[in-house]
Amino acid sequence: MPLLHLPNEMLIEIARSLWEENDLNAFVRVNRHLYTLLSAYLYAHNLRRFEDDEIDTGSAALIWAIIHHGPEATYKLALDAERNSSPSSDIRPSDCALKLALVLERVDALTLLFENRDYHDVDKQAILKAARIGNVDVFRTMIESGFFEPSYADERGMTSLMEAAIRGHADIARYLLGFEEVDLNARWDGGFTPLYMAVEDGHVEIIKMLVATGKVDVNAENAYGVTVLSKAVRANQPECVRALLEDDSLDPNAGAIDMMSPLQDAAFWGELETVNLLLEGGADPNFAPTGTTALSIAAKEGHQDVVDTLLGVQGILIDSQPHFTQSWLLDAVIRGRVSLVETLLAQPGINANEKNDDGNSLLIAGITEGQTETVFALLASGNVDVNLTGRLRRTPLHVAVHRGHADIVRRLLSVNGIDPNSRDWFGETPFGLALIEQDHEILFMLLEVQEVLDDAIFGLAKSITYAEGED
Template sequence: MATPGDSRRLFKLVQEGRLRALQEELQAAGVCQELAGDTLLHCAARHGHRDILAYLVESWGMDIEAGNRDYKRPLHEAASMGHRDCVCYLLDRGASVDCLKKADWTPLMMACTRKNLEVIQDLVEHGANPLLKNKDGWNSFHIASREGDPLILQYLLTVCPDAWKTESKIRRTPLHTAAMHGCLEAVKVLLTRCQYEPDCKDNCGITPFMDAVQCGHIDIAKLLLKTHKACFSAEDSLGAQALHRAAITGQDEAIRFLVSDLGINVDVRAATTHLTALHYAAKEGHTSTIQTLLSLGADINAKDERNRSALHLAYAGQHLACAEFLLQSGLKDSEDVTGTLAQQLTKKADVLQGFNLT
C-alpha cells in the first residue's frame, strides 16, 4: 500500500478530481510534493478541477506562479486546455497574465490553440497582450489563424486592430498559415479585414496561393484568385510555380484545377532548374501524379538543364514503381550531360533488377 503523501498517488487523485481523498492524503502526509517538475496545481489546472485548485492554493498556500521544467505555470495549463473556471480563478488570484513558458509562449497563445473564445476574452480582459511573439515570431492572432475559428479572429482584430500585421521569423503571415491549413472561413476574415499583399512571400518565396494549392485546398485557392487577385504563376525562391509545388506534394486534383481550369501550361519549367512538374513528381515518387500529368498532356520526354528526364529523378530517388511506370509509358533511358544513364543512379539491387526486367 502506498505511503501517505506518495507523489504518484497524489497526482492520480488530482487527475481524477477526488478532492476528499486528496484532503485526507495531504493531511496525513503534511506535505505537497512535485512529480517530474509539475506541481499538484499544474495537474489540477490541466485537468480542469477548480475545487482542487482552490483547495491547494487556499489551504496549502501553493504558489500559483510555480513553473515546471518547461516553465509552464498553472495558468498556461488551464488556458491550453480551455478550462475557463480554472483560468478565471487563477486570474482573480493575481496570476501573471503574460507569463512565458519555454519558447516564449504566453497563456493567451496557448488559449488560441483551442477554439474557446471565452477563455481568450477572459485573458484579454485581464490585460493579456495579443501582440507578444513567441520564439518563432508568432503572435496570438497568427496562432489563431492556424486553428481557423473566424469568431476568435474577429474578436482579436476588434480588441487589437493591428494584430494581423505580423510575420514569423521566416516571414510567414497568418494568411499563409490559414491557407496552408485549409481554414476557409479564417481566410475570408483575413481577406475582408486585413490588408495583406496578394502575393506576399515567405523566406522560401512561397505565397498563400502556393500554400493552398500544395496542400490541396482548391476552395481557398479559388478564393485567393477571385478576391485577392493572387498570381498563379508567381515563383518561389527556386523558380518553381504553384503547379510544381502541387506535383511535389502529389495533389492531383489541384494539378487538374491549375491545368484544366486556369489553363496553365502543364510543361511549364521552374526558372532556375528547368524542371517540369513531371520531373518533380518523379523525384518524389508520386506515380499517380505522373499519371495525372501525362493524362493532361505532359511531355514524357522533357529534359531539364542537365538533360535529365523524369526517369533520372525517379531512379535517383530509388522509386522503382515510378520508374517502371515511366518506362511502360514509353520513356526511354538516355544520358544526361555527364553521360550518365538513369539506371546508373540506382543504389538498390532490387531497383536495378526492376529496370532490367522492364
Template structure:
C-alpha cells in the same frame, strides 16, 4: 555424435540438480506475492471502491498502512475516488497522510486531480505537505489547476502554495489552466496575483497555450488583462515565433482566430515571414506523405468563412509572403500570394473565394512563377512527400486559370515550365492536357537552372532520391515524337553541361 550425447546427458543431470531449487524459489516468490496481497486487502478494497468490504476489513483489524506492489495505500485510492467519509475514517485510524507510492505520488496529488469535495481540505487539515512537487517539478496547485478543481485551487492558495511556482519546463499553474480551458480557475489565479505575462524558456505564455488549444474564452479573459494581442512568441537567442493569430490558424482554431481579430489582431502581420491568410492554405491542404496531417481544430467556424472574415477585417487578399521557403529545386514561397499557394495545393474552392474577394491571379512569386506553374507542380517536394492536391485537381485548377486569361506558355526565372512541374509530380495526364492546349516545345523542352528538362526529371534526376517514373517517361516521349523532337538515349548525360551553360548566362537584376 558421441560428444553430443555426452553434452545432452550432462545437461540433463544439471537440470535435475537445479530444478528443485528453481521450484522452491518460484513457490517462495508466489507466497511472497500472496502475502503482500493479503496484507494490502484494505487498499485493494479501496481501489475497487468496495466500501462495504473495506469496512469489514477495518473492523477485523486489517492495517490501513499496508501498500500494494506499486506502493498505493487505501488512503491513495480513497483520495482518488474523492470519498470524503472513507478518507476521514482512514486518517482517524492512523493512515499516513503523506505516504508515497513507488512513483512518489501522494494522496494529496490524487485528490487535486479528482477534485472530491472537501478531500483536499481534509488532507491539508491532517498535515499533508502542500509544498511538495511531483516528478516533473509540478506543484499541487498545477495539478489542481490542470484538472479545473476550483475548490482545490482555493484551498492550496490558502495553504500558501506559490501562485507562480514553476515546473522543470518553467510552466506555471496559470499556463496549465489556460491550456485546458478552465476559465474559472484562470480567473482565480489572476485574482490571486498570477503573472499573466510569465513565459517559459521557449517563450510560451498562458495566452499562447490557450490559443494553441483553441480555448477561446480563456483567450478573451487573458487579453482583458492588457496583453498585446499582436506580440509574437519570443525567446532568448531564438527567432520570433508566431503571434496569437497565426498560431490559432496554424492549429485550425478559426473561432479563436476570429476572437483575436475582434480584439484587434493585425490581419496582415507576418511574424514568421508569412501571414494568417497564407497559413489557411496549408492548414486546409498540407503536403501528403511524410508531412503533418491537417490539425484537428475546434469550433464551428470553417476555414473559408474565416478567410471572408479576415478580409472584412482589413486583411489584404493579395498579401505576399515576406520570407518563405526557397532552395535547390524548391518552389519559392517568398512573394507568393494566397492565390498562388492555393493553386499549388489544387484548392479550387479557396481559389474561387479569393477571386470573389478581389485576388489578382497574375501576381507571381519572387522567382516569377505564376499560379499556373504552382498548380502544375513546379518544385521538387523531396523524398517521402506528395503534392497536397491530385493530378485531376491540378488539371481543373489550370483550366480555371486559363479561363482567367493566364498564359500556359511561361517559364520562371529558374527556367521552370508547366511541363517541368508535371514531370516533378509524375502526372502524365497533366502532360497530355498541357500538350493539347498548345504548349510550345521551344519553351518547355529546355533545361532549367539545375540542368533538367522535363524528360530528365521524369528519368529521376531531382533533389533527394533518384525517382524515375515509367508512365511519365512514356508520355513525354510520345509528346516529343508527335512534335518532331529528338529523344536522347541518355537524358542524364547532359545535366552537368546544362548547368554550366545556365551558369554562364548573364545575371539579371
C-alpha cells in the same frame, strides 16, 4: 479486580505492551474511559508505525479517514499526534493525506487538513496538480487556505493558468483571472504562453477569456518565431482564429511557420474558412516575405476554392511567381488542373505565352506532359501563340506529333493561323516527324490539311519511301 479499577498509569502500560494495531485499537474501544484516556496514545502509536514504515500508508489514520470519509475527530486527533511528535521521517501522514485528498477531489478533507495543519513547508507544486485535475472547488480551497499561491511557477515556468489552458479547465482559468498577481503572459520552456497553450488544443472559451482581459500579448512569438495566430492556423482551428481576431491589436500578418505567414499557411493547406477569416481580419493578400504570395501557394497546391476567393479580393496581385523554376500557372498546366488554368487565364495580367527555364511555352509544356484537357483550355482562351517555338525551335504541333498525341494534333490543326509546315532546328516539319515516327493516324490527319499536302507533294515527296508490300 475489574479493569476500570486499575490506575490510569497501569492502563497506559497495558496499552504500551500492545504493539499490534488491531489489539491496541480493540483495547481502546472497550469503553469511553479507555478511549478518552488512550486515544492520543493510539494516534501517536499509529504515527510511529507509519514513520517506521512497518505498515503501508493505507493504515495511517489520516489516510483511512480520507478514503473512508472518516469523522472530523479522526483528522484532528491524527494531526495533533503528528504535531506533538518528533518526526523521524521526511514523509509525514499529513503530506500523504493532502496528496490523496487532492487526487480524490475531497474538498471537505482538504478543508479539515488546512484547518488543523500548518502546510507552509508543503510542496508548492501541489497547486499545479490541482489545476491539472480541474476541480475548481478543490483548487479554490487550496488557494484560500493561504498555503498556495495562484501565481506559483515551477522551475521551468509552468503556472496554474498554463495547466488550466492546456486542459481546457475554463472554471479554474476564470478564477485565476481574478488575481492581479497572475501573469497572463508568463512563459514556459520555449516561450509558450497560456494563450498559446489554449490555442494549441483548441480551447476557445479560454482563448476568449484571455483575449477579453485586454492584457494578453496576442502577437507574442515563442522561441521559434511562431505566434498564437500562426499556431491556430496550422492546427486548423478556425474558431480559435476567430476568437484571436477579436483583439484589435492582433497583427494578422505576424508570425511564421515554415517561413509562411498565417494567410500563406492557410492557403497552403487549403483552409478556406480560415483564409476568409484572415482576410476579414485585415491580412494582406499580397504579403510575401519569401517572395511567394498566398495566391501563388494556393494555385500551386491546387486549392481551387482558395484561389477563387483570393482572386476576388480587391487589390490582389496576379503574377507568375516562380515555384521550382516554373510559374504557378505553368505548374497548373502540367498537373492537369483544368479549372485552375481556366480561372487564372481569365485574369488580367496573365502571360499565357510564358516560357519556363527550358525555353518551352505553357502550351508545349502541357503537350509534353500529355495534359490534353489543360492544353484545350489554353487553346480555348485564344491568348496562346500556337506557333511559338520552344527547344530545338519546335512548335506545339511538332511536339504533339512527336509525342503521338493525336487529339491534340487535331485540335491544333483547327486553330486559325497555325503554321503546319514550320521547320525545327533540324529542318523537319510536323509531317516529317510523323513519317519518322510512322504514326499513320497523325500522317493522314496532317495530309487532310492542304498546306501540308502541298508541301508533301512538292517538297518532301521525293524523300518518301515505302516498305515493300505497303500500300
